[in-house]
Amino acid sequence: MNDSKRSGLLRKLPAVHEVLQAPRVAELLTFYPRVLVTEAARAVLNRARRQIMEGEKAIPPSEEGLFSFVVQEVLKTVERQARPNLRRVINATGVVLHTNLGRAVLSLQAQAAVQMAASGYTNLELDLETGRRGSRYAAVEGILTRLTGAESALVVNNNAAAVLLALSTLAGGREVVVSRGQLIEIGGSFRIPEVMAQSGARLVEVGTTNKTYPDDYRRAINENTALLLHVHTSNYRIVGFTRETGIAELADLGREFGLPVLSDLGSGVLVDLEDFGLPGEPTVQQAVAAGADVVTFSGDKLLGGPQAGIIVGKRHLLERMKKNPLTRALRIDKFTVAALEATLRAYLDGERALEEIPVLKMLIAGRADLERRARELARLLNEHAAGRAQITVVQVTSRVGGGALPTAELPSFAAAVKSEEISAEELSWRLRAKDPAVIGRIQEDLLLLDVRTLQEGEEKLLAQAIKDALKEGPEDG
Numbered sequence: 200m201n202d203s204k205r206s207g208l209l210r211k212l213p214a215v216h217e218v219l220q221a222p223r224v225a226e227l228l229t230f231y232p233r234v235l236v237t238e239a240a241r242a243v244l245n246r247a248r249r250q251i252m253e254g255e256k257a258i259p260p261s262e263e264g265l266f267s268f269v270v271q272e273v274l275k276t277v278e279r280q281a282r283p284n285l286r287r288v289i290n291a292t293g294v295v296l297h298t299n300l301g302r303a304v305l306s307l308q309a310q311a312a313v314q315m316a317a318s319g320y321t322n323l324e325l326d327l328e329t330g331r332r333g334s335r336y337a338a339v340e341g342i343l344t345r346l347t348g349a350e351s352a353l354v355v356n357n358n359a360a361a362v363l364l365a366l367s368t369l370a371g372g373r374e375v376v377v378s379r380g381q382l383i384e385i386g387g388s389f390r391i392p393e394v395m396a397q398s399g400a401r402l403v404e405v406g407t408t409n410k411t412y413p414d415d416y417r418r419a420i421n422e423n424t425a426l427l428l429h430v431h432t433s434n435y436r437i438v439g440f441t442r443e444t445g446i447a448e449l450a451d452l453g454r455e456f457g458l459p460v461l462s463d464l465g466s467g468v469l470v471d472l473e474d475f476g477l478p479g480e481p482t483v484q485q486a487v488a489a490g491a492d493v494v495t496f497s498g499d500k501l502l503g504g505p506q507a508g509i510i511v512g513k514r515h516l517l518e519r520m521k522k523n524p525l526t527r528a529l530r531i532d533k534f535t536v537a538a539l540e541a542t543l544r545a546y547l548d549g550e551r552a553l554e555e556i557p558v559l560k561m562l563i564a565g566r567a568d569l570e571r572r573a574r575e576l577a578r579l580l581n582e583h584a585a586g587r588a589q590i591t592v593v594q595v596t597s598r599v600g601g602g603a604l605p606t607a608e609l610p611s612f613a614a615a616v617k618s619e620e621i622s623a624e625e626l627s628w629r630l631r632a633k634d635p636a637v638i639g640r641i642q643e644d645l646l647l648l649d650v651r652t653l654q655e656g657e658e659k660l661l662a663q664a665i666k667d668a669l670k671e672g673p674e675d676g
């Protein structure tokens with residue numbers, strides 16, 4: 200495009216007030232505030248000016264064409280802005296505990312409990328028996344102690360908060376001994392040395408990255424030592440020549456020196472995943488039985504419940520934590536209590552947990568079942584693509600995610616989408632703009648849709664999204 204053609208096009212662009220008078224834009228003004236529509240018109244015109252200067256082909260050359268292009272863009276912009284920012288997402292990545300996608304999907308029972316808590320009043324802090332003030336933890340404390348074998352339980356906002364509260368209560372101003380091999384960072388913001396600093400406790404590192412012996416702890420213990428800390432290396436593994444001092448050994452040391460042992464487990468597994476071919480992950484029951492005085496874990500990792508930090512352990516230690524003013528600042532809301540109780544109840548009967556809790560169901564899904572679902576999805580997608588793309592079934596590897604079981608490779612199946620007209624990048628961009636948004640994985644210009652993480656009924660929504668995305672012209676989106 201030459202300069203005179205460009206300035207010709209720029210002159211043909213309508214003014215803001217002309218756009219606002221277009222019938223379909225005027226109609227918008229009956230639903231949306233004038234400022235919002237005006238701003239959208241301004242933004243679209245600025246963008247169109249830039250697109251003309253850059254010689255973009257999507258810009259229609261005629262005055263009428265340009266006008267309807269601008270009107271169309273204004274309609275789309277206003278509708279996009281009016282949409283909720285937090286939207287449903289179809290997770291076709293195969294990453295079960297995808298932190299960016301909100302980690303655990305709640306069970307139907309937990310969803311119903313949240314709905315119950317949202318739609319009316321609850322006995323959150325009222326003991327219905329006595330009519331007196333009760334504890335918001337009462338709904339889950341008894342179930343947690345029954346499931347884990349611990350004496351007492353407390354729940355805060357997330358596991359990072361649980362660790363912070365435990366360190367601050369049990370070791371503020373004093374020393375905490377931890378192995379160099381366990382100075383973990385989770386998700387870029389939870390780092391043991393920094394949480395320790397925040398809690399007011401002093402970190403004393405012992406041993407080496409790959410080997411730490413009980414004697415390393417023994418040498419570091421002095422009159423300022425308050426706590427022995429064991430951190431489960433949930434998002435990495437140290438392999439090869441290694442020696443970890445386990446929770447049971449730390450508990451022996453704790454008894455020897457009269458020091459409590461805190462175990463940060465990260466994921467709170469309550470069922471042994473090894474039975475299902477997944478790498479062994481220490482369960483909460485095992486950590487308690489091994490002698491940890493306090494155990495902390497997340498509610499929304501392998502447990503499959505709401506975001507929460509669960510603390511179980513010795514009553515006298517948890518009583519001190521409950522009195523710490525931090526507990527009030529870190530307390531959970533009624534939705535969390537509701538969802539957590541419903542999730543935990545499923546574990547009271549082990550079989551039920553495996554049937555009800557989506558995270559567990561997704562993790563233990565069988566190969567044959569996944570393959571059948573991928574074939575069914577590919578068939579449905581081919582129907583909807585109407586020749587605009589080829590969809591095949593491919594073998595893929597799903598991941599647990601959420602900083603859990605980092606080495607686990609879960610064999611799975613995906614529908615692989617290949618369009619002749621648009622790239623996998625373009626297709627996945629269009630799918631992200633849908634409602635619900637669809638997130639897959641790109642591999643060698645194929646868009647992979649792993650069936651493991653699809654929820655019931657999402658196949659149809661996914662097929663519709665693919666159909667719409669493939670149909671869009673280059674100027675849409």
Ligand SMILES: *Cc1c(COP(=O)(O)O)cnc(C)c1O
Nearest residue numbers: 357358359385433464465466497
């Ligand atoms: C995930 C994790 C945390 C942080 O838990 P959040 O619930 O995400 O706050 C802390 N410690 C370990 C070992 C973890 O795996």
